[in-house]
């Protein structure tokens with residue numbers, strides 16, 4: 001059966017088969033492969049830092065259980081990198097791939113494995129984004145950010161010991177990515193009313209629930225706290241499920257994500273995806289006429305950025321990203337409509353205290 005068949009259809013829902021979240025679960029990578037009947041040559045797609053955090057260990061564990069494993073280091077989430085990984089997998093006759101590390105490594109392994117029609121295991125080293133279990137990949141293609149349909153990982157191995165030891169900034173960013181579901185769903189509802197776009201009640205309810213759980217637990221999300229990490233990871237996995245049910249990233253990506261994608265293009269040095277989405281959610285909730293203060297308060301409690309200074313991005317890029325955001329994905333209707341004027345963009349950023 002070809003995994004590339006019909007995946008854009010909302011009728012075709014693909015989910016991970018094994019999901020392991022807990023202390024020390026990395027050690028079970030060999031058992032997971034056995035459970036899923038994966039054997040042979042494994043290509044471990046990892047990063048410069050994350051190879052030390054988990055990439056090398058994964059190679060060793062696979063070799064201990066009789067597989068052969070090679071690592072390839074990633075540097076940018078581009079189509080050229082997908083090609084390079086694909087070529088390496090063909091050259092070594094890989095029978096499955098693992099994405100070990102950040103969102104970039106996971107997305108690259110996801111796309112390359114989809115292209116190769118090989119299974120793929122997601123091994124996040126940070127809980128910074130909801131791509132860990134999703135069937136979507138964000139990639140730069142021809143200089144533009146694109147959200148591509150891909151296969152879902154066949155398994156997710158999220159070791160809370162490793163992920164809790166990562167800089168807290170990553171976990172806080174993951175919370176921003178989940179909280180952004182609120183405005184993503186509002187945008188989706190709007191598109192359904194104004195454009196008669198398909199709206200998936202179930203995926204939307206799941207998405208809202210994940211955001212609510214994070215907001216309600218904002219006080220207890222703390223550094224080096226495995227209980228916090230587990231909660232956030234479950235919400236991130238749930239977001240992946242919501243996107244698979246919807247057949248698109250609609251339940252988890254709306255105007256706030258378009259703002260973040262625009263910042264990635266415009267700002268000389270962007271912040272983490274989830275951090276930017278969190279700040280975007282504050283402003284888009286204001287545009288929706290909703291309780292933007294609740295979003296801001298929750299992000300503050302968690303310790304995620306709520307303004308330009310905390311993102312490390314100059315005010316002028318925030319305004320420019322707001323103005324350009326609607327054009328990032330013209331087929332996705334949101335509260336941004338045909339776009340904000342520079343004056344309106346500055347006003348929303350000032351009122352919500354994103355800029356001073």
Ligand SMILES: NC(=O)C1=CN([C@@H]2O[C@H](COP(=O)(O)OP(=O)(O)OC[C@H]3O[C@@H](n4cnc5c(N)ncnc54)[C@H](OP(=O)(O)O)[C@@H]3O)[C@@H](O)[C@H]2O)C=CC1
Pocket residue numbers: 046047048049050051053077101102103104105107125126128129130131132134136137138139162163165166167173177272273274
């Ligand atoms: N597919 C989807 O549905 C989604 C995809 N995304 C995409 O994912 C990416 C964002 O992912 P994100 O992880 O936030 O950022 P990056 O992929 O940019 O990774 C940020 C950095 O974190 C480092 N890192 C990861 N884990 C650790 C750790 N335990 N200790 C120390 N450093 C660590 C990485 O090191 P190293 O250099 O080793 O990689 C990397 O340099 C974007 O490309 C975004 O578009 C985001 C949301 C959803």
Ligand SMILES: O=C(CO)COP(=O)(O)O
Pocket residue numbers: 130131136137138146147177249252253257258
């Ligand atoms: O980041 C995502 C969901 O949180 C994926 O969304 P995009 O479709 O905007 O890449």
Ligand SMILES: [Zn+2]
Pocket residue numbers: 129130177252253257273277
């Ligand atoms: Zn996101």
